[in-house]
Amino acid sequence: MLIKTESNNAYQSSSGFNQWSKRVALYLLSLPRLTKSTLLFSIDFAMSIFCLLLALMLRQGYVASHISLAALAFYAFVPVASLYLIGFYRSASRGFFDAVMGRVLQLFFLLIIVYQVIIYLSPSATIPRSAPVIFLFLFFIWLWNSRLMIRALLKRLQGTGQNRRPNACCDNVIIYGAGEAGRxxxxxxxxxxxxNVVAYIDDDPQLTGAYLHGKQIYAAHALPWLIEKLNVAQVILAMPSMSRGRKKQIMDSLSGISVKIKDLPSLRELADEIVTVSHIRPVDILDVLERETVEPVAELLQKNITGKNVLVTGAGGSIGSELCRQIIKNKPKCLVLYEQSEYALYTIDQELVNLKTVDADYQNIEIISIIGSVSNEKKLINIFEKNHIKTIYHAAAYKHVPIVESNPFEGTINNTKGTYHCARAAIQARVETFVLISTDKAVRPTNVMGASKRLAELVCQGLSQSNSQTCFSMVRFGNVLGSSGSVVPLFTKQIEQGGPITITHPDITRYFMTIPEAASLVIQAGAMAFGGEVFVLDMGAPVKIVDLAKRMIRLTGCELKDDSNPNGDIEIVFTGLRPGEKLYEELIIGEDNIEPTFHPLIMQAMEHSFPLQDIENILFEFAEKAKQQDVVWLKTQFKFFVEGYREGSDKDVEVEKVDTTLTDEMG
Structure with a gap:
């Protein structure tokens, strides 16, 4: 019983001491910053005197009586005052880093030289020449260890003051890259x-086996093994200079492993910032698509923009808004935003106005925001003439295939007739350059949206032959990542909700490009035009949508749920092709009507065109036929003017082929 009582008393005594020390620490933390800095300064000055006396005793075995207190105070005060001058006491102790002590070390090397000069020039030297070296070495050890102790104490207080989650709730992390960014x-x-960082991975074989801040550095080939052994949940790529090809190799090596892969921004994006948790982001989806980009040609970007008045229709849309961002970077004299949606116009307007506010380079650019429809030709002429527009990027369009399929006349009037009115207004106002943003769905379309965009191309091709001063060109490309309606944000949302991911068909493929790259290439292609060209962007290899979905599932650390893995996380469900949807998209109508340009990602399609009068004849009938909702007439025009147009989705076409085959066999 006596032993137990003493044990309990000892425990209570220890617990009481801990509580007392915690209260003292919290009290010190609550002091004003100036008070805490003064306290640290005073303690360091006292320890500086002690280190100086210790250095003299180590050097001589005693402290000589002829050394005055004033001299000791002077030598001890100099390093502390110097630390204050370099801002050492303005740094928070909880943010103590090795880099801070690196600056202190540089300061102390300088002070050694200063001390030696003082001792050499002094007629009656009071301390030995080696004493300052020993003194500053001892003082440096004090500074390093005292700050480490303060930081450890603060972390311990934070751990007890907050309900820290158990270790099971922390993600074990491997940092790929043992360079400055990784550190x-x-x-x-x-x-x-x-x-919870458990290890480093680095491509440099000389670093393999070494340790960085207590974490071992492993070779790249050990990554899959480490993920399994250490139960790693995330791999963070901390090499801002890493090429896209190398990222692809890393992701391929982890293709069979469900682990979250995250990334840091590029060196250009980071600039001189210190890497923090806030910089961690999901892997760029472009790395998943294995698509390489090409640096834009500055001369082409500036040709139709710099110093000119530029207008963008559909300025609030996915492509239109990105065009506006890149146009303003090339410093036009004036940028007019033309948009039918008030909210979309407000959003891009505020973004560009804020950009002008924070960046002096853009403050002289006039930004004008106008609500309007591209079908209002008189209004467009007035805007073009009033603002002396020289370049137009026509991005306004209805683009969602199922919606336009259900509203054929509204979609065609906006996409085709709207382009006609906008282009005619450009000719009337003597606009120099008119660039139509088109789509790969305009090639052998199976839907109203694609057919209406091909008719819009034919409008521009016809007007380009009218001997006007306006140079017309069309730029055709596929799906852009992150746009409204794109599968990537849809899949991301479905994964966050726990699935399932919905795909229309297991064999469906699409071309993909990022919105910034697409906008950049549109601007460059428009600058290459002489009149009437249909430019086609190199979209790379088509991507199978089901493969894209599977890779996105793995990159988020989830497992695919299917027949072979019924306990997986995310299931893929096939819903069937929608009305007007194709299994695959094409960029050119013919097989041999494509020519290269001097830009590696921009080609020119030699497409067939019709006389402008023939196109105008059906445009003039649109209003009356729309009142009657004569969809049969509309699709008859598509079949005549739009090469390869067929009604219905690829699923319907496949069924039609099967029926035809059976009929032939029975006949």
Missing amino acids: ELLESLRHSYQY
């Missing part, structure tokens, strides 16, 4: 309760 990232992750 800074580890320092930042140490203050987070969401991540």
Whole structure:
């Protein structure tokens, strides 16, 4: 019983001491910053005197009586005052980093030289020449260890003051890259309760087996093994200079493993910033698509923009808004935003106005926002003439295939007739350049949206032959990542909700390109035109949508749920092709009507055209036929003017082929 009582008393005594020390620490933390800095300064000055006395005793075995207190105070005060001058006491102790002590070390090397000069020039030297070296070495050890102790104490207080989640709730993380970015990232992750860094991976074989901040560095080939052994949930690519090809190789090596892969911004995006947790982001979907990009040609970007008045229709849409962002970077004299949706116009207007506010380079650019329809030709003529527009990017269009299929006349009037009115207004106002943004769905379309866009191309081709001063061109490309209605944001949302991911058909493929790259190539292609060209962007290889979905599932650390893995996380459900949907898209109508240009990602399609009068004849009938909702007439015009047009989805076409085959066999 006596032993138990003493044990309990000892435990209570220890617990009481801990509570007392915690209260003292919290009290010190609550002090004003100036008070805390003064306290640290005073303690460091006292320790500086002690280190100087210790250095003299180590050097001589005693402190000589002829050394005055004033001299000791002077030598001890100089390093502390110097630390204050370099801002050492303005840094928070909880943010103590190795880089801070690196600056202190540089300062102390300088002070050694200063001390040596003082001792050399002094007629009666009071301390030995080696004493300052020993003194500053001891003082440096004090500074390093005292700050480490303060930081450890603060972390311990934070751990007891907050309901820290158990280790099981933290993600084990591997940092890929043991360079400066990887080191800074580890320092930042140490203050987070969401991540537990367990190892480094680096491509440099000379670093294999070494340790960085207590974490071992492994070779790249060990990554899959480490993920399994250490139960790793996330791999963070901390090499901002890593090429897209190398990222693809890493992701391919992890293709059979469900682990989250995250990334840091590029060196250009990071600039001189210190890497923090906030910089961690999901892997760029472009890396999943294995698509390489090409640096834009500055001369082409500037040709139709710099110093000119530019107008963008559909300025609030996915492509239109990105065009506006890139146009303003090339410093037009004036940028007019023309948009039918008030909210979309407000959003891009505010973004560009804020950009003008924070960046002096754009403050002299006039931004004008106008609500209007592209079918209002008189209004367009007035706007073009009033604002002296020289370049137009016509991005306004209804683009969602099922919606336009259900509203054929509304979609065709906006996409085709709207282009006609906008182009005629450009000719009337003597606009120099008119660029139509088109789509790969205009090639052998099976839907109203694609057919209406091909008719819009024919309008521009016809007007280009009218001997006007306006140079017309069309730029045709496929799906853009992140646009409204794109599968990527849809899949992302479905994964976040726990699935399932919905895909219309297991064999469906699409071309993909990022919105910034598409907008950049549109601007460059428009600058290459002489009149009437249909430019086609190199979209790379078509992507199978089901493969894209599977890779996105793996990149989020989830497992595919299917017959072979019924306990997986995310299921893929096939819903069937929608009305007017194709299994695959094409960029050119003919097989041999494509020619290269000097830009590696821009080609020219030699497409058939019709006389303008023939196109105008059906446009003039649109209003009356729309009142009657004569969809049969509309689709008859598509079949005549739009090469390869067929009504219905690829599913309907496949059924039709099967029926024809059976009929032939029975006959």
